[in-house]
Amino acid sequence: MTLHVAVLMGGWSAEREVSLLSGAGVADALEQLGHRVTRIDMTREVAARLAEAAPDLVFNALHGTPGEDGSVQGMLDLMGLRYTHSGLATSVIAIDKVLTKQALVPHGVPMPGGRVVKSAELFGADPIARPYVVKPVNEGSSVGIAIVTDDSNYGNPIGRDVAGPWQDFEELLAEPYIRGRELTTAVLGGPPGNRALGVTELKPKTGWYDYDAKYTDGMTEHVCPADIPDVIADACKALALEAHRLLGCRGCSRADFRWDDERGVDGLFLLEVNTQPGMTALSLVPEQARHIGMTYAELVQAIVDEALQDGERA
Known part of the structure; x- marks a missing residue:
């Protein structure tokens, strides 16, 4: 089915440049798949732009606020537009690290105190x-x-x-501070159900895995799949799936962990859940999708397909 998809990107958060890269990659993939695409670099007039475009679906490629905190999701809900990734309530909770702890820790998901x-x-x-x-x-x-x-x-x-x-x-x-290793697991929603794509270990060449290490080519080694015991890989996948479910995530999410490898499973802690994970050339979700044989375009289509099915949002 050919769709008209508006790809929402950019905005004014600290992650604007990464969002533009994510949005460009998504838009190119959608066009390769045969869809009609309207690219929208979000400004304060975004509602008018969307109303004028009247798309079948909005692909939310924004990162940070206001595209990831529920603000844009609420606007799209009011406009009656279908969109990818998580809905309003999930976005409000997941971007707030304290609310995320309150939602997950009582259900047995290990997270740092503080x-x-x-x-x-x-x-x-x-x-x-x-x-x-x-x-x-x-x-x-x-x-x-x-x-x-x-x-x-x-x-x-x-x-x-x-x-x-x-x-x-x-x-x-x-x-x-939790010593040890940086691990991450992507979850992709949709039929036949949510699935964890894999576990990647992130090894920054210098310092730690900060913003520059994430988005500067060559600054971080991605080991995919991570060279870790099966019990740890299985725990990452199970916890990522449980967090995705408990928070009510849609589309795809990415769970980030720290693992103190001197403590076994007891040393594994979930740090946060990202409801709008990056879709750039260096991003972790496309990398894990490639590892299981899914192309970038197939990943984008899978996210679109779930959004079309999911008429009711959290």
Whole structure:
């Protein structure tokens, strides 16, 4: 079936450039599949652009706010437009790391502890024992993350004038730092049901897996499938599927983990669930799809097919 698909990309979040790359890849794939495509770089006039285009479906290729936090989803719901990926309620919860913990931890999904602190508190004392991580409550793609250790350059306590996320965000989530390895698992929805595509280990060439390491070619080695024990791979897949289900994710999602390999399964922790995972040449979901024999275009079509089936959104 040939469709008219509006690909929504860009916007004004910290992840704008990545979203433009995701959107361009998706749009090209849709055209290769024979669909008619309208590319929309989101501005404040996005509702008017969409009303004018009147597409059969909106492919949401936005990353970060407002495309991933429920704002765009609510607008599309009000306009009566079908769209890919998760709906309003799921998006509101999944982008908020505290709400995600509240939704998943009571059901047995292991996540780090921690607490939300006012950034100004960091200048007086550490909120929890070092080493710890501070991150914005509502950002993705490792935007605004700092790892605070005894020998970090932030000071003790953290210096008020030292560059870090405390200068950009009034509140931050402080979590214990988990040593070990970075793992990620993509989940793809649709018939015959949700499926975990695989497990990838991410090995940054320098430092840790921050925004630059994610989106700069050559800065991170992707080991797909990850060279890990089967019990850990199975646990990643099971937890990613459970998180996808509990949060009510649609389309595809990506669950990010830290694994302390000295502790076995007890050392595996879910960090977050991304409801709008990247679709760039370096992105993890297309990479895992390739590993199971699915082309990029087939992945895009699968996401479109589920959105067409899913008339009611969470």
